[in-house]
Amino acid sequence: MADLVNLTIDGVPVSVPKGTLVVDAAKKIENDIPVFCYHPKLKPVGMCRMCLVDIGMPKIDPATKQPVRDEQGNVVIAFMPKLTTACTTPVSEGMVVRTATEQVRAAREDILEFLLTSHPLDCPICDKGGECPLQNLTLGFGPSVSRFDYDAKFHNEKHVPLGDLIYLDRERCIQCSRCIRFQDEIADDHVLQFHDRGRGMEIITFSDPPFDSYFGGNTTDICPVGALTTADFRFKARPWELASTQSLCTHCPVGCNITLNTRLETKSGGYEIKRVMPRQNEQVNEIWICDKGRYVHHFTRAEDRLRQPMVRRDGRLVEATWEQALQLVGERLKAAGTSVAAVVGDRIANEDAYLVAKLVRALNGAIGMSPSVPAHYADVARAFGVGAHANLAHLGKGDVILVVNGDVEEQAPVWFLRLRQAVVDRGAALVIAHSRSTKMHRYARAIHRYEPGYAARWVADRSEELIAKESLKDARNLLIVFGDEQLDGPSARALAQGLANLLIATGHAGKADSGLLPLYPHANTQGVFDVIAGADRAAASNGANGKVGADLRSPICDSRFEVAWLIGVGDASDAPSAGFTVVQELFMTALAKQADVVLPALSFAEREGTFTSGDRRVQRFYRALPPLGEARPDWWIAQEIAKRLGHSWGFQGPAHIFADLAHSIPHYSGLSYEVISKSEPQWPPMGRGDLYYGGTVYDNTGGLGARYASDAERDPAGVRPYDGAAPEPTIAGLERRPRPLYRDGELIRRSAVLASHIVPAQEVA
Amino acid sequence: MSGFYGTKNKTMERHVLLRDVDVPNIREYDVYVANDGYAAWKKALTTMKPDEVINVVKDSGLRGRGGAGFPAGVKWSFIPKDIFPKYVVVNGDESEAGTFKDHQIIDGNPHQLIEGVALCAYAVQANTSYIYLRGEFYEPAKTLQRAIDEAYAHGMLGKNVLGSGFDLDIHIHLGAGAYICGEETALLSSLEGQLGQPRLRPPFPAVQGLYAKPTVINNVETLANVPPIVLHGAQWYRQYGTEKSPGTKIFCVSGRVNKPGNYELPLGKYTIRELIEMAGGTMDGRPVKGVLPAGSSAPILPANLLDTKLDYESVQAAGSILGSASFVILDDTVDIVWAARKMVRFFKHESCGKCTPCREGTYWALKLYDKILSGHGTLADVDMIGEVAGQMAGKCFCLLGEFATSPMQSTLKHFRAEYEAFIANHQGGKMNGYTDELIREGVLAGPEGVITRH
């Protein structure tokens, strides 16, 4: 930080980078200046006038350009005639800020009294009550009584649906425009605006469908009053009744840090998730989450969750005890010998996948992951992925972001927000190659097109042209985001390899903020791949040369096995055929209905574990809910099955398993629950008592996670380009249609609020 | 065919701005050219560098006529030289109560405005200019557009004006009727098609104005001053007015006078009392109770300050502002409480709603005035008005909120006794003739079928 500016706030000296606003500088020394309209992630507007402070500058002698000094040699400070908004004033050298004067105190009281003249007295029924900045600031700075005539209060509509997910209470709105500015500046969905003027000014939505945005839920977090509420949480609970557990979102590769708010419920007879809130992680999701992450949580306490193991007797699935079910599975596995195939879904935790892989390896069976296409390129993405300390917030002027064959907003919404900021706010160049238009196209410097399914071909053929045309070699960093839509496994691998070659050719391989960023389908695609493919090396040393790894790329659904063990694969179409099928699931899926044994697993909210995000950040999630029925975590099931085959592992829990995992998977060496649970103070500070500053986002105390280094970073000398050939597109590849955010699935189907948004399965691959 | 409906008052031998008083039909291009029209424009294009134009205006001491009185030449010199495009925006919103000077210029002497705009654009090297007129100026806009078309036809505007290589386009934009759009940054927002709300400063319009490009914003009257200054020189201009406030100024006189209208006078030469006399004195010769020197936004001056000289400094010293010099004369038949409520209601209606003190303060103040006017006020309410105004003052985002406090604070300062008398005479819901008005404005419930305006 070269340009530090020194100033004093209430007598406390503080040094902050040039351009910092007074309100943030005060925050640095924990002097909390009250604000309503200001938000550290949004541009300042100075509308609410709550942050008025007394600001003075050193008096400069016009002749000498030196500060004037009094007899004692102190610099004479010229205070401004009026109070100034701290949220719009950048710091300057020698500035003196006073926040504790009588004038400032009176100003805060005055503004609050003004705000409360039109604000209804319905705190008892307001969802924000208890975590409301207006409540808190009124208690802290407001007048004890209002002199405003109660009968003269301004009344307005209290129930205005802004779209089907967000409701507006016009009476509670204090016109801070945070929601409008979030939609304009962060989400770039210009769906909200002020209408009318003066006291009649109100928020309206003018999009069709109304409030058409994937990020609308965030506006309720940053709303400083209870004007905006989500259809999901509206009147569901009071904030003080909620317990909060730090967790991770499971729906896309971003790995957003979330907090699960739970509460005791009569109808479900226990705790249930009432809402999902963002948890600050400036490396991952800052303080935002998308609406899918926010609303798709009802599956955790869905009526039709599996609660009891089931075995097939006389052609029907009937409930059984764990002992019976596990005994049966153990016997069949023993009888099957090596003719065993396990398929691991890419949403289950690393620890689970690790134990499954460990068991399958011990049985010398085959293992695969579902969906199978990412397994074809996950090793390339890992080898040339972004650096261990990369942060999308570092990207800016001089950097190039290349998006190939992926729809960032649909497949990794929060990355869309962060990449957009890198491009629009900080001046990174965006180059897009895609067969169709996406929202990201709005910001592109250059757009390239190809026929659907020809992504890999296009990269292989046009790399040199692209390097020259977009001067990729001159870029400070080159970040390549790519997706696998309409590609089959070999093509997706060829695409990843072609892009890795591009990194090598432009000299960006192994650089800290450069690399590949794959748009995987779910939260733990990379982790499941790492864990089950990492068994490769161990398998090789056992003499079963590469069998496990080879399975990952060759479709095991073509072979027939004695026993197939499907763990969290959902409705995957690429399950192998087998004489005996074991399905480990949350719900009675189509596959489970045909299985011989169905084992109920716990969802992510009922257990702890780790996920590895698309950018290889290993993060922890914690247990928020008690177990449901007889359901058990996947790792427990794997361990119990292993026990019946004579393997006594004796793992006590995920932490224990992770230690073993980190020991045997080379990429994970050095990682442990201690390392990934570490959290440090983040800037801007949020989620503390001062809800008015950042909103109701939660503080991160559960760990920021850690990213393991890419192969190119570990061994720069070992970087070799791949063979550049790309195969012809296949029908199977072309049928893998783009994945919209709200695509139909077992989990989203349980969230009634999103029912009208779900894109039917036949329209999706 | 439109025409300015007011009387044309001859107050000077040769008017500088209201030349339609001296020369009939000067709105016609030929008449204008025959009377030194576009001579300054030709002179500037052929013999002067842009900086020289700025310097002449700077030397003349011309101050902005919109209200703030900022020196125009200094404002122009702030425009960065190396950023293009730049814009000249003309503020013809003229929405201050009692102001109608720009109307007469646009309607009666449009070519002088166009020439002024052109000179300004040349001085700052802007190739596009927007004239922002209030929405109600539908007819004047047609006159102005005709004049612009004539100027284009005679090669005074357009590509490569008079062979100088300088291009200039002038567009007229009609606002949608908001007082706040007279504030320069709100005007820019409105011009860009956004909600008319003031913007944060800095960045100032001179650095990031229209479409985030350097922009000069000047009032219609300010720019109408420029052609004579450039033609005759700064010294000629300084023969009028005072050292600090040179030149002539149009005074809009309205209210309880016999001859309301525009009066162009040198600054600092006459007093308010003389201005009222020029306007034919008060109706029926009644004594003056107070004067609003700049419409509703200026603090009221009581009758004992009528000998204040008409220039920026003197009016300010008397405790008010000259602003746009729209003098509203109130005689002793005017009920000050009623008048103050009228103005507060105006501000409540026109507050843009962006900042809390203005949005909520005007609403609260009007509620208090309504209470008093409908005969339920108490002395505590009078004090409350003063406190609400004091709570607003110095905290608002732009000047509208600050101005809104002046009718409250200044009437309380000078006419508190009237408030007290009003309350004494209007106890227990007695409204003494304000019933119809309050029903019309929706404060009181009226009989069925009466249309109320909120």
Place this chain on the structure above:
Amino acid sequence: MGLKEVLTRIVVGFATVLKTVTRRPVTIQYPEQQKPMSARFRGRHHLKRYEDGLERCIGCALCAAACPADAIYVEAGENTDEERYSPGERYAKTYEINMLRCIFCGYCEDACPTNAIVLEPIEFPTGYTRESMIYTKEMLLESPPINVPATPQRTPPGKYDRAILPFPPIDESQ
């Protein structure tokens, strides 16, 4: 201990017995017999209604927050004009008080912004099982006034848009 002392103690003992043998017992045969209670005694909770039959309780759960014994459990629901339980948008869908946990401190009454919950001097909670001591909303809610419909009611749009009505002015003559 001498003989005299022993005899004295026996006599004193018998005297005590004789003294109380004629006295009336202080216990009563509850529940057949009941003692009169102070008018201010705080007994079992009642959920009150407005005169038009709407429930006063708006499901704000402030009583639950104030309860030191954690005896109150509230789940809120949303009113519509077609199906209205209380004024405003929110009502108590579930309202339960565990009478075994309740310490009858009356904090819930203090916390209530609409005067919905009131501890009345009548009725003492009794029961044979723990489950029966969890009083549900149906048990707590008082019946509507005569000739007034119970909740949910169908109400004209916009009439009940506010949850908290201003308290009526205090009648100073009382």
